[in-house]
Amino acid sequence: xxxxxxxxxxxxxxxxxxxxxxxxxxxxxxxxxxxxxxxxxxxxxxxxxxxxxxxxxxxxxxxxxxxxxxxxxxxxxxxxxxxxxxxxxxxxxxxxxxxxxxxxxxxxxxxxxxxxxxxxxxxxxxxxxxxxxxxxxxxxxxxxxxxxxxxxxxxxxxxxxxxxxxxxxxxxxxxxxxxxxxxxxxxxxxxxxxx
Amino acid sequence: xxxxxxxxxxxxxxxxxxxxxxxxxxxxxxxxxxxxxxxxxxxxxxxxxxxxxxxxxxxxxxxxxxxxxxxxxxxxxxxxxxxxxxxxxxxxxxxxxxxxxxxxxxxxxxxxxxxxxxxxxxxxxxxxxxxxxxxxxxxxxxxxxxxxxxxxxxxxxxxxxxxxxxxxxxxxxxxxxxxxxxxxxxxxxxxxxxxxxxxxxxxxxxxxxxxxxxxxxxxxxxxxxxxxxxxxxxxxxxxxxxxxxxxxxxxxxxxxxxxxxxxxxxxxxxxxxxxxxxxxxxxxxxxxxxxxxxxxxxxxxxxxxxxxxxxxxxxxxxxxxxxxxxxxxxxxxxxxxxxxxxxx
Numbered sequence: 001x002x003x004x005x006x007x008x009x010x011x012x013x014x015x016x017x018x019x020x021x022x023x024x025x026x027x028x029x030x031x032x033x034x035x036x037x038x039x040x041x042x043x044x045x046x047x048x049x050x051x052x053x054x055x056x057x058x059x060x061x062x063x064x065x066x067x068x069x070x071x072x073x074x075x076x077x078x079x080x081x082x083x084x085x086x087x088x089x090x091x092x093x094x095x096x097x098x099x100x101x102x103x104x105x106x107x108x109x110x111x112x113x114x115x116x117x118x119x120x121x122x123x124x125x126x127x128x129x130x131x132x133x134x135x136x137x138x139x140x141x142x143x144x145x146x147x148x149x150x151x152x153x154x155x156x157x158x159x160x161x162x163x164x165x166x167x168x169x170x171x172x173x174x175x176x177x178x179x180x181x182x183x184x185x186x187x188x189x190x191x192x193x194x195x
Numbered sequence: 196x197x198x199x200x201x202x203x204x205x206x207x208x209x210x211x212x213x214x215x216x217x218x219x220x221x222x223x224x225x226x227x228x229x230x231x232x233x234x235x236x237x238x239x240x241x242x243x244x245x246x247x248x249x250x251x252x253x254x255x256x257x258x259x260x261x262x263x264x265x266x267x268x269x270x271x272x273x274x275x276x277x278x279x280x281x282x283x284x285x286x287x288x289x290x291x292x293x294x295x296x297x298x299x300x301x302x303x304x305x306x307x308x309x310x311x312x313x314x315x316x317x318x319x320x321x322x323x324x325x326x327x328x329x330x331x332x333x334x335x336x337x338x339x340x341x342x343x344x345x346x347x348x349x350x351x352x353x354x355x356x357x358x359x360x361x362x363x364x365x366x367x368x369x370x371x372x373x374x375x376x377x378x379x380x381x382x383x384x385x386x387x388x389x390x391x392x393x394x395x396x397x398x399x400x401x402x403x404x405x406x407x408x409x410x411x412x413x414x415x416x417x418x419x420x421x422x423x424x425x426x427x428x429x430x431x432x433x434x435x436x437x438x439x440x441x442x443x444x445x446x447x448x449x450x451x452x453x454x455x456x457x458x459x460x461x462x463x464x465x466x467x468x469x470x471x472x473x474x475x476x477x478x479x480x481x482x483x484x485x486x487x488x489x490x491x492x493x494x495x496x497x498x499x500x501x502x503x504x505x506x507x508x509x510x511x512x513x514x515x516x517x518x519x520x521x522x523x524x525x526x527x528x529x530x531x532x533x534x535x536x537x538x539x
Contacts, residue, residue: 015228022224026217035206042212047220051227080316083379093206094394119205122198124394130312141202156315157516159429159490166434172198174399 004067008060018057021067022050028068029075032143033082038089041082049075064152072143073153076135083131093123118176125175129168136161137168275466279483282468282500283461287454289503295450296534303342303352305535306446309476310337312358313525315517316371332519333372334362334526342538343391343447347403351391352538357382364518385539400445411451413458420459429489432463436485440496440508446530453505460496473497476529480506486513492525505530 004021011018029049034042052074053060053067060070079086126134132154139150147165151158274280298304311334335358342352360376363369391398410416417435424434439456442448448456460466465485473482475497484495491513497506507529515521 016225018228019221019224022221026220027212030212030216031209034209034212039209039212043216043220046212046216047223050220050224054224054227077316080375081378089206118201121397122202122205125399128394128399132313132315137202141199142206154315155517157490159487159492162429163490169198171399172202175397176198176201177397 003065005060005062005065008057008067009062011054011057015054018050018054021053021071025068025071026050029071032072032138033075033079035142036089036138037079037082037085041079041085045075045078045082048078052078061152066149068143069145069149069152072139072145072149073155076139076153079135080131087127090123090127093119094127095120121175122172125172129171133164133168133171136164137172140165273464275461275463275483276468278468279466280461282481282483282498283457283466285500286498286503287457287461290450290454290457293450293503296532298343298345298534300345301536302345303535303538304345304446305533305538306339306341306343306530307533308339308341308444308446308528308530310339310528311335311362311524311526312337313519314358314360314372316368316375331368331371332364332517333360333368334524335359335372336361341446342535343400344538348390350387350389350538351393353384353386353388353393354539355382355384355386357384364520364523368518401442401447406447406449406452409452409455411455413455413462416455417459417462429487432465433485433487433489433494436460436463436466436494436496440494443496443505444508444528444530446532454503457498457503469493469495475507475509475527478506478529482509 002020004024007017007020011021026046030042030046033045037045049071053071056074060067064070126137129137135154136150139145139153140147143153145153147158147161150161150165154161275283296304313332314335315332336356337358338356340354344351360369360372363372386393388394388398391400410419420435420438421431424431424438439460443453443456460483463485466483467485468481469484470482473480473495478497478499480497480499482495482497484493486493493511493513494508495511496508498504499506507527509524509527511522511524512519513521516525519525
């Protein structure tokens with residue numbers, strides 16, 4: 001089977017081989033960027049990611065067969081230029097439906113999952129995270145990278161990824177409390193600390 | 196459904212990208228290729244990534260003893276050094292005598308904090324493909340004032356200065372940080388939210404009910420913290436200390452619980468006096484901390500030994516991280532609480 005490393009190695013001698021990598025991953029990068037910063041930003045980020053990757057193909061770490069952490073790392077960097085678009089999306093989502101569902105506290109624990117309201121509180125929580133924590137949790141949840149993949153993509157030690165993910169999850173968990181199925185746990189989990 | 200599953204479903208209804216968009220990107224790539232010469236292959240091997248997992252033995256032990264609730268982890272695996280325990284226990288004794296300022300009806304507890312955080316930016320230098328993947332680091336400062344109403348259900352106010360780059364670990368970091376800051380512009384915020392539910396999400400600050408629920412017995416409290424943080428962080432002891440530091444820095448912890456948290460920290464193995472004369476934001480105190488062996492980061496809490504007051508907390512890296520030298524402080528928070536009659 002041809003691995004990504006094979007494609008990139010081959011593209012050193014014959015650049016056209018690099019289009020195989022584009023065909024394989026362009027849609028994936030577009031989707032990730034669109035979820036974070038909207039479709040217009042995603043078009044730029046997708047095209048630019050592969051231009052940068054192509055220019056820097058010799059720096060690809062050949063010990064990794066999978067190019068995704070490397071590509072998502074480049075895309076993550078490029079997305080920082082679109083932070084305004086991302087902030088706007090999160091702001092709109094946070095305001096979309098959370099208000100109503102929260103105003104009525106008697107209905108606060110909905111019988112069934114209200115996806116829009118859940119999105120709203122999660123968007124609010126994502127806004128409150130530091131950029132590094134947000135990038136980390138979204139590379140995990142949306143780009144589906146492993147801890148090691150995120151470490152490679154964001155160029156920090158695995159331990160840092162671990163603590164960023166823990167912190168982000170804690171914030172999201174608190175925010176998502178009423179929407180998680182285990183309402184019992186959400187309501188009483190904290191009381192377990194009591195003697 | 197847990198928070199990750201909810202997050203995975205969020206924004207998942209993005210339309211499929213049009214083929215025309217894919218084609219445009221492909222054309223751009225192709226035209227770049229035709230102008231690029233054939234490069235000589237330069238391979239670079241990365242050191243094998245260190246994978247950090249709790250060992251099976253540790254995990255087994257923790258599961259049996261903590262989750263089974265048979266016996267807690269606190270107490271029998273050792274504790275803080277005698278010197279650190281003395282500082283912490285003295286601080287606890289002084290704290291318990293402290294009367295927290297009373298927040299009367301209509302008044303606010305005002306929590307002023309200065310926070311320093313690490314920022315990193317991957318530098319793309321197209322002129323040199325190998326070795327161009329450098330990351331530069333700097334510290335941002337954010338000053339905050341939070342006004343917590345006497346009745347926590349009322350409106351909270353939170354003034355945030357936004358992150359302002361202040362400490363640079365290299366000239367390049369300074370250049371990039373200032374450029375980024377200029378691009379991003381002013382990020383200061385003036386937030387208001389009932390029940391502390393800022394950003395339209397549930398409050399992430401401990402509620403009065405939650406605070407009342409923590410045991411004031413140091414061993415029971417520490418066991419509860421071990422149980423709550425199980426599986427998180429680099430190690431059970433490291434995460435427990437981080438949890439204690441996180442709680443203390445909220446500024447919302449009543450004196451009796453602060454005292455119990457100090458005593459609980461004195462029961463954590465590996466906790467020592469890390470600096471006798473530590474200065475944080477111009478205030479002097481004793482630093483108590485623990486080096487996390489896995490990440491080589493030290494978590495400190497800094498206490499004024501004369502009155503037991505928490506000055507703040509900080510994290511230092513014990514090894515060089517990119518342009519950050521070993522021993523550098525990579526984040527800190529100082530807090531000061533007062534009672535005020537009104538909020539802005």
